[in-house]
Amino acid sequence: MTTSDLLLTAVANTFRSKTRTILTILAIFVGAFTLTLTSGLGTGINAYIDDTVSAVGSSDTMTVTKASDDAPGLGAADSGPAEYDPDTVAAGGFGAPGATVVALTPDDVTTLEGVEGVLAVQPTQSLSTDYVEGTSGTKYAVPASALVPGQQLTLTAGTQPDDGTDLQVVIPTSYVDALGFRDDAAAVGQSVTLAVTDATRTQHTVTATVVGVAEESIASPAGASVTPNAALGTALFDAQNVGVPADQVDRYAQATVRFAADATDDQVAELKDRLATAGYTGTTVADQLGTFTTVIDGIVLVLNAFAIIALLAASFGIVNTLLMSVQERTREIGLMKAMGMGSGRVFALFSLEAAFIGFLGSAIGAGVAMIAGSVVSSALAGSLLSNLPGLTLIAFDPVSITLIIVVVMVIAFVAGTLPAARAAKADPVESLRYE
Numbered sequence: 001m002t003t004s005d006l007l008l009t010a011v012a013n014t015f016r017s018k019t020r021t022i023l024t025i026l027a028i029f030v031g032a033f034t035l036t037l038t039s040g041l042g043t044g045i046n047a048y049i050d051d052t053v054s055a056v057g058s059s060d061t062m063t064v065t066k067a068s069d070d071a072p073g074l075g076a077a078d079s080g081p082a083e084y085d086p087d088t089v090a091a092g093g094f095g096a097p098g099a100t101v102v103a104l105t106p107d108d109v110t111t112l113e114g115v116e117g118v119l120a121v122q123p124t125q126s127l128s129t130d131y132v133e134g135t136s137g138t139k140y141a142v143p144a145s146a147l148v149p150g151q152q153l154t155l156t157a158g159t160q161p162d163d164g165t166d167l168q169v170v171i172p173t174s175y176v177d178a179l180g181f182r183d184d185a186a187a188v189g190q191s192v193t194l195a196v197t198d199a200t201r202t203q204h205t206v207t208a209t210v211v212g213v214a215e216e217s218i219a220s221p222a223g224a225s226v227t228p229n230a231a232l233g234t235a236l237f238d239a240q241n242v243g244v245p246a247d248q249v250d251r252y253a254q255a256t257v258r259f260a261a262d263a264t265d266d267q268v269a270e271l272k273d274r275l276a277t278a279g280y281t282g283t284t285v286a287d288q289l290g291t292f293t294t295v296i297d298g299i300v301l302v303l304n305a306f307a308i309i310a311l312l313a314a315s316f317g318i319v320n321t322l323l324m325s326v327q328e329r330t331r332e333i334g335l336m337k338a339m340g341m342g343s344g345r346v347f348a349l350f351s352l353e354a355a356f357i358g359f360l361g362s363a364i365g366a367g368v369a370m371i372a373g374s375v376v377s378s379a380l381a382g383s384l385l386s387n388l389p390g391l392t393l394i395a396f397d398p399v400s401i402t403l404i405i406v407v408v409m410v411i412a413f414v415a416g417t418l419p420a421a422r423a424a425k426a427d428p429v430e431s432l433r434y435e
Contacts, residue, residue: 006345010352014360020324021357024317028361029368031311032408036369037394038303039404044377044395045296060261061148062268062282064112064121064275065254066102103251108280115278117259117271123252124148125237130195130203132171132226134179142175144194145225146233148256153227157184158212161229167208168229169194173215175226184213194226196236199243206239208232257282311408314361315415318354323419334427347424354416355409362408366401 014021104123112121125146131139147153153160153170161168169192173184181187187210195205214227228236241249259271268284275282336346373394380393 006349006352010349010356013349014353014356017321017324020321024314024321024357025361025364027314027317028311028358028408028412029365031307031314032362032365032404033369033372034310035304035307035404035408036366036396036401037373038300038307039400040369040373040394040396041303042296042300043397043400044392045300046293047395048391049293049296059285060263061256061258062272062284062287063124063148063254064104064257064280064282066104066108066280103253104255105252106250109255111278112255112257112275112280115271115274117263117267117274118257119260120258121255122258123250123255125233126253127228127233127236128196128240129226129236130197132175132179133193133195134175134181135190136178136180138178138180139195140175140178142172143225144233144236145227147227147229153212154215155212156215158188158210161211161227161232163230165231166229167206167232167235168211169208169232170212170214170227171210172224172226173213176213187213194228194232194236196240198240202242204239204242206232206235311411315411318357318412318415319418321357323422343424347420350420350423351413351416354420355413357416358409358412359405361412362405365408366404370396370401 109121109123112118127144127146129142129144132142133139147161155170156173158170161170171179171187171192176184176187179187179192181190190210191207192210193205193207195203197203208228211229257275259268263271272282337343373396377392377394381391385391385393
């Protein structure tokens with residue numbers, strides 16, 4: 001009997017006892033269905049986290065601040081008012097409400113550049129915009145958030161702002177209609193006016209070109225801010241600092257430090273220690289999102305554990321199904337061996353039956369899970385998760401789906417080895433005499 005004959009015979013024999021086989025397939029279906037959904041949940045959420053990370057900054061950068069000894073500091077609990085320190089500045093959106101940090105100066109930038117492992121340092125300019133105005137003629141209050149090195153905004157239209165000399169800005173999608181633009185795509189290429197007020201209470205306006213429209217995310221909610229490129233950021237920063245004493249202009253709440261892209265976790269930890277020794281605090285994007293990703297991974301792991309338990313339970317069904325099949329086909333097995341079919345071929349025949357049962361259960365389970373997951377994800381995106389555009393709660397990776405099917409088939413194959421071995425060891429004479 002050739003290999004193709006073995007395969008065809010195994011497929012045909014699978015449905016000799018339709019009811020028993022279908023029940024076994026349903027048991028496998030439950031495990032594969034659950035495993036596919038939990039895998040899709042992990043894929044969807046992790047993809048969203050990756051997009052969020054790129055919207056916050058690059059994985060090879062960290063935010064560096066210099067905490068005040070007397071101020072609450074970043075993320076500190078409320079412990080009462082802190083003594084005023086003229087060298088501190090508000091931490092802004094970075095840290096807990098009311099948190100302050102010691103302002104970074106050009107000397108601090110030079111110190112940071114000299115720390116071992118630091119490749120580049122870029123101070124973060126604090127921008128205080130008054131309003132943004134589009135073709136509608138109405139002025140809307142909006143903050144501006146400087147682009148962090150390596151940051152990739154999640155766009156609905158247009159492109160990322162570049163490092164050229166042209167004044168460019170990315171606006172939030174929630175501002176498109178209000179500013180007088182037909183839709184996100186129509187806003188790209190249009191001009192908007194940004195205003196800032198300097199230290200003498202004189203208002204300055206700067207005109208910039210919209211190069212992109214940003215989507216909401218947990219890192220940058222729609223309506224949170226407009227994002228200027230470096231050239232526009234510098235123009236706004238210079239305008240708002242007119243009248244500020246020269247020694248007070250270059251004061252920054254934080255700076256972005258770039259390190260080697262291939263740095264290991266231990267090397268990053270060592271860099272943080274060196275920064276701490278120099279009097280600074282370094283926080284990577286992974287640090288900011290670490291707890292969130294750990295919780296999600298833990299939830300997915302627990303759900304996957306339940307799916308594995310269901311598959312293990314189904315494997316006992318496979319053992320039962322094939323043991324009954326071996327018993328019912330004892331005379332047939334004896335006849336096959338009497339006609340020259342070796343024990344290895346008999347073993348392969350029953351093992352292939354087990355693998356085929358695993359394939360049917362896993363393929364059907366994965367297919368139904370993909371359909372159900374897509375429907376649920378779409379429904380949630382338009383209701384409960386509507387405030388998180390760009391989030392596909394349940395997404396499916398073809399490689400992961402294929403891996404699930406293969407794993408289930410391997411589990412089924414292993415479960416079928418016991419009855420297959422019993423069939424292979426059957427004595428042909430005794431089997432032929434079996435009633």
